[in-house]
Amino acid sequence: MKISTRTRYGMRAILEIALAYKAGPLQIKVIAERQNISNKYLEQLIAIIKSAGLVRSMRGPHGGYVLAKSPEDIKLSEIFRVLEGPVFTVECVENKEACASFADCITRRLWIEVNDAILNVLTNKTLQDLVEMAEKEKLNYQI
């Protein structure tokens, strides 16, 4: 099971935007350069994030992106969901037919448990947590 580059890039991008929260709009080309990601690809990823209402944009010179709300109000699970899609779909949750067999029912419970474990990590953290980690880390490097 892999996490897509879409999600990895997207998460890094929004963290960069969060780190610039007080400094004003951050431009795609800046993020792209820092992260060594294709400008055009990043555009699309940020479009996804924007359509979810997590960032706002400003066009024209000195434009760029800013967080739509403060970092502590953005759960990592929101970001993840938007980029990676709903965590763990298990078929028979949607089509409410009874399970075909016991093995089916039982494994389904397992997947739900795994699902919950993932969500537990992601819903209990916000962008602010990452920002603080990043800033602490930065200090260490500067010493």
Next chain:
Amino acid sequence: MKISTRTRYGMRAILEIALAYKAGPLQIKVIAERQNISNKYLEQLIAIIKSAGLVRSMRGPHGGYVLAKSPEDIKLSEIFRVLEGPVFTVECVENKEACASFADCITRRLWIEVNDAILNVLTNKTLQDLVEMAEKEKLNYQI
């Protein structure tokens, strides 16, 4: 993030084999029918499981598959890993270059944390746990 049908089918299949642990070899066609999975596709999935040494096979009439060790000695993480591949690869773990940026380092830690949460569920359960759940469930249905 989705779990592949390969893993879902495979997990159900080995659970069926585990449920038949004391009854003797279980045949592909039986599993395929119970689970409504293509015979030929299931063959391949079980081949994967077999090549990992989790089940043994017997050819010819009355052949089939049996667990290679007892259910409490097979961790679900083993099964998962074989079917789904290594849980969550994060690039810069392998190619030991320094992270390109702080955002990179920080998000990487996040993924590792998610990874550990998944593994924590799967390494702390064995097939025996699923077998017991299935048997308990079966009783409920019979009442």
Next chain:
DNA sequence: TAAAATACTACTAAAACCATAGGAATATAG
């Protein structure tokens, strides 16, 4: 020796993934 099972290998259609590309729209500065 026939039948029942697994074992092996090749092929394929569809989807997802990871971009690349070009031009339209909009805001700012001078």
Next chain:
DNA sequence: CTATATTCCTATGGTTTTAGTAGTATTTTA
């Protein structure tokens, strides 16, 4: 009001993964 800097939109393409299908070979049992 014009040039420039930026986001916005949409189309396209190559590669890989997924989820199978198919055919034949091999082994075991009765």
